[in-house]
Amino acid sequence: MKSFMSTGIVKGILYQITGSFMGAGILGGIRALMGLSWKTEPAIVLGGLVGAIGFMVGVGGFKDWWKMALGEEVNEASQVFGEQGLKRYFGFSLDHKVIGIQYGILSMVLLVLGGSLALIFRVELAQSGLQILNFVQFNTLVGLHGMVLIASILMGIAAMSNYVVPLLIGAEDMAFPRLNAFSFWIAVPASIILMSSMLFGGFETGWTAYPPLSVRGPMGIQMFFLGVFIVGWSSILGALNLIATVLTMRSKGMELFKMPIFAWSVLATSIISLTATQLIGLSFQLVMFERLFEMSFFTPSNGGNPILFQHLFWFYSHPAVYIFVLPGLGIISELLPVFVRKPLFGYKWVAMSSMGIALTGFLVWGHHMFTAGIEEYLRVPFMYSTLLVAVPTGVKFFSWVATIWQGKARFPVPMLFVLGGIIVFLLGGLTGPPSGTVSTDLHLHDTYYIVGHFHNTMFGGFIFPIFAAIYYWYPKITGRRMSETLGKIHFYLMTPSFFLMTFGQMRIGLLGMRRRIADYDPAMGFDFTQLLITIGGYLIAISILIFFYNLIVSAKKGESATGNVWNSRSPEWDILPSPAPAHNYAGIHFNVVGEPYDYGLKGSKYVELAQVEAQSKESDE
Amino acid sequence: MKHFTIVSILVILLTVFVYVLLQAVGLLPTQASSQAVIIDQLFDIHIGIISFLFSLIVVFIGYSFIVFRRNKLLPDEEGQHITGSSKLEIVWTLVPLAVVIFISYLGAISLAETRKIDPQALEVKVTGGQWYWSFDYPDYGITSDALYLPVDRQVKLSLTSMDVIHSFWVPEFRVKQDVLPGENLVKELRFTPIETGDFMVLCAELCGGAHAYMNSPVKVVTEGEFQDWVDEELGNFPQDPESLGERLAKNNGCFGCHSVDGKDGVGPTWKGLYGSEKTLVSGEKIMVDEEYLHESIVNPNSQIVLGYPANVMAQNYSELFTDEEINNIIAFIKSLE
Incomplete structure (x- = not known):
């Protein structure tokens, strides 16, 4: 029991609860001293904030920094050998692989939560009329489904980046291990705060939180704002760390254009996270302040402007879509050559296309506002810039096709998910342009078509690739393989179910189904399709349950796999045993002697152990 | 070369098939405004491009998997060592670039066409609020909860909101405009109904609570019927x-x-x-x-x-x-x- 209570996460949560009450108490106390009555809204905001800090104290996030401030000695991360076994995943660790798994667990927990929220409101939508939910509950579920899954995706890409990038580039750890741990742990109280918005009346605004609606209405919105604000910190700090790691920690001889391609996509994504996330934090903070202090940033009757919010919000939230998909597309580019046994076609172009998407991604936010009432002429330049994104995205697709062309493909489970990702993301990409040209978007905006399009991009750009990544790197983590049979069931159940769901969504959207409505007119004839969408959603959930079963059981009972299971050229498979040892390549020196993806070129290697090279030199002499 | 000929033929066949299929399904509601006709032409172009690009990628991938599949006797067979082609990359950067610029140009033309101004347009002031629509006809001094419109005459809506953001949308008319609070943020929307009948204006921007039910009838009637309605509204109702x-x-x-x-x-x-x-x-x-x-x-x-x-x-x-x-x-x- 004592050891349970001293686990980092348990301690953190206890401290968070205490901190929350303290924060709320402090505010109540100050107000009482000033002779003012109790007010819940500012109390929960301060409580939430103090609670988050409390969590970080409890989990031990400040311990080393506090010691440094006092001038005491602290261990270098490379000297720390943390706990082993399962327990290490539930406490403060500096090992990037442990942190990667922690991110992964949090991502999957949020995936289940966010997905379950959708399963609830999909029951409501399965037929017309109001059956199980009232309006506020429905709107809260829709809004949280969006934001919880955004958090899940951010954690998921952080999981992949954290675990894989140092291994790929031959680093012992991330550039700033303590900051890395801090970025992960701060996301835990943030997620708790985000979910707690349900306890305070929920909110009515959907994940976009447009004022003036978000300025009125239930105060659950404050917990939503605060949660997102803190998740934003996690994202910004994590991105900073990844950029520093990729730029400074590469192994000797690994030039930028010799990095595994996934590192490029992580670099591109991190540049967006580092520079754009502030804008969503800021826009939410302004609404928070408008509610708390009556600063009328966005209320017209007091001199504010509601469109200003939309500019700030979308300046992050559009590039955010590329934050979500670039790592996934990187996974596709990374795994495809391994499974078709051919070099990645046009490596430099694929690498640069990630940067191109990151750059153009910043120029297109206005397309979310074609009907919002922005200056009429502005819609045309935003239409040009929006369609421009198709160019670097096209480069990726054509390069993938050229990689596959004449390849000798193998189809183990990770490859299936890679292919699923390509096709689903293709549909996501192709359904984009109709909402990118202004006049057609006048019809499509705020309809279920957009919901369908968006789910295509998220499944193709994140869900399919992260499953591919998990099946692919699972042996590196556990030394065992996940079951191929269960993996195939997962794939062949999820993919058609997803098509059922998304085609249904787009179909009724085109015919006039709006987003975010709890009920629809039966006269529109959507009942049957809505039922199909709900069934599709539940089948996806079942397939993911099978995945979790596979994930957990294989850790103990999976087929043992310690070597280079996929016959990959990448250093983590070619050089390291599985599971990967602590501190990765500590004591192992390897040189980059070739190109990362020269499959099919006999006798070529990407990396080579330094001793081997020394021996071969000797034998030459 | 043989492979590319076969693939090209397959791409064309699949493109035609997908295009015909998508058109046959009936993707969009009836066209009840002249704007809908213009917008649907652009939709057609999009559907064509979607059919082609989908077929292009899928056929190439599928063909390669089937025709170049691994020889069962050589389980370790590797693919050919082809690392890339700058020529090809430049082609598939520049050609799409030209295409998207052209589509944007068509999009701009389409937008301009939908916004053509008729000085004779009927003016209606639209007010949205939680959760209702109200329509003012300043020329006639009428206020109504249903939008009555004469067919084949452009209508100019001036939209404003009493509280939060709403959005005016009639799917059969295709056009949509957010309705903002604030005297300085009155927005304009023009369209010309071309079909008589009953439609619904739906609020398309989440506005809290009963958003789903923020719908009001739109009745497009002949010029004569519209006059009758005006006359009735102006005098012929009980004054108690x-x-x-x-x-x-x-x-x-x-x-x-x-x-x-x-x-x-x-x-x-x-x-x-x-x-x-x-x-x-x-x-x-x-x-x-x-x-x-x-x-x-x-x-x-x-x-x-x-x-x-x-x-x-x-x-x-x-x-x-x-x-x-x-x-x-x-x-x-x-x-x-």
């Missing part, structure tokens, strides 16, 4: 206080929250309200009389009935309505026993 009150309540969206048939809504139902006993949030029990009703209209937050939220009803009805109008509404509520 109850009927005047009912019209006022209907046209100002009161029924969005208050039912008149006893159904529960965002606010208390008006049926049987007068003379009933209610418990207020303060715990006080009151009898609903004229004085209470008057106070609840001009100063709604002062006496909220237990179980209903405060801050939902607009606070400015004392400015919007004259005393006589408020008395008419009260007379109407009294009549609902």
Whole structure:
């Protein structure tokens, strides 16, 4: 029991609860001293904030920094050998692989939560009329489904980046291990705060939180704002760390254009996270302040402007879509050559296309506002810039096709998910342009078509690739393989179910189904399709349950796999045993002697152990 | 070369098949405005491009997997060592670039066409609020809860909101415009109905609570029928206080929250309200009389009935309505026993 209570996460949560009450108490106390009555809204905001800090104290996030401030000695991360076994995943660790798994667990927990929220409101939508939910509950579920899954995706890409990038580039750890741990742990109280918005009346605004609606209405919105604000910190700090790691920690001889391609996509994504996330934090903070202090940033009757919010919000939230998909597309580019046994076609172009998407991604936010009432002429330049994104995205697709062309493909489970990702993301990409040209978007905006399009991009750009990544790197983590049979069931159940769901969504959207409505007119004839969408959603959930079963059981009972299971050229498979040892390549020196993806070129290697090279030199002499 | 010939033929066949299929399914609602006709032409071009690109990628991948599959006798067979081709990469950067610029150009033309201005347009002032639509015809001095439009005449809507952001959308007309609060943010939307019939204006921007039900009828009628409707609205309705009150309540969206048939809504139902006993949030029990009703209209937050939220009803009805109008509404509520 004592050891349970001293686990980092348990301690953190206890401290968070205490901190929350303290924060709320402090505010109540100050107000009482000033002779003012109790007010819940500012109390929960301060409580939430103090609670988050409390969590970080409890989990031990400040311990080393506090010691440094006092001038005491602290261990270098490379000297720390943390706990082993399962327990290490539930406490403060500096090992990037442990942190990667922690991110992964949090991502999957949020995936289940966010997905379950959708399963609830999909029951409501399965037929017309109001059956199980009232309006506020429905709107809260829709809004949280969006934001919880955004958090899940951010954690998921952080999981992949954290675990894989140092291994790929031959680093012992991330550039700033303590900051890395801090970025992960701060996301835990943030997620708790985000979910707690349900306890305070929920909110009515959907994940976009447009004022003036978000300025009125239930105060659950404050917990939503605060949660997102803190998740934003996690994202910004994590991105900073990844950029520093990729730029400074590469192994000797690994030039930028010799990095595994996934590192490029992580670099591109991190540049967006580092520079754009502030804008969503800021826009939410302004609404928070408008509610708390009556600063009328966005209320017209007091001199504010509601469109200003939309500019700030979308300046992050559009590039955010590329934050979500670039790592996934990187996974596709990374795994495809391994499974078709051919070099990645046009490596430099694929690498640069990630940067191109990151750059153009910043120029297109206005397309979310074609009907919002922005200056009429502005819609045309935003239409040009929006369609421009198709160019670097096209480069990726054509390069993938050229990689596959004449390849000798193998189809183990990770490859299936890679292919699923390509096709689903293709549909996501192709359904984009109709909402990118202004006049057609006048019809499509705020309809279920957009919901369908968006789910295509998220499944193709994140869900399919992260499953591919998990099946692919699972042996590196556990030394065992996940079951191929269960993996195939997962794939062949999820993919058609997803098509059922998304085609249904787009179909009724085109015919006039709006987003975010709890009920629809039966006269529109959507009942049957809505039922199909709900069934599709539940089948996806079942397939993911099978995945979790596979994930957990294989850790103990999976087929043992310690070597280079996929016959990959990448250093983590070619050089390291599985599971990967602590501190990765500590004591192992390897040189980059070739190109990362020269499959099919006999006798070529990407990396080579330094001793081997020394021996071969000797034998030459 | 043989492979590329076969693939090209397959791509063309699949493109035609997908295109025909998508067209046959009937993707869009009826075209009931001249804007819908223009916009659907652009949709057609999009559907063509989608069919082609989908077929291109899928056929290449599928063909390669089948035709170049691994020899079963050589399980370790590797692919050919082809690392890339700058020539190809430049082609598939520049060609799409030209295409997207061309599509954007077509998009700009399409947008311009949908926005052509007819100086003879019928003006209608549209007000959105939680959760109702109200339509003012300044030329005729009519206020209505349904949008009556003469066919084949352009209508110019000036849209404004009483509270949060709403959005005006009639799927059959294809066009959509957000409706913003603020006197300086009145937005304009023009379209020309080309088909008579009954449609619905739907609020497309999440506006809280009963957003799903923020729909109002749109009736497109012939010029003659429109005149008849105007005439009827202008004189031919009863002038007793109850009927005047009912019209006022209907046209100002009161029924969005208050039912008149006893159904529960965002606010208390008006049926049987007068003379009933209610418990207020303060715990006080009151009898609903004229004085209470008057106070609840001009100063709604002062006496909220237990179980209903405060801050939902607009606070400015004392400015919007004259005393006589408020008395008419009260007379109407009294009549609902």
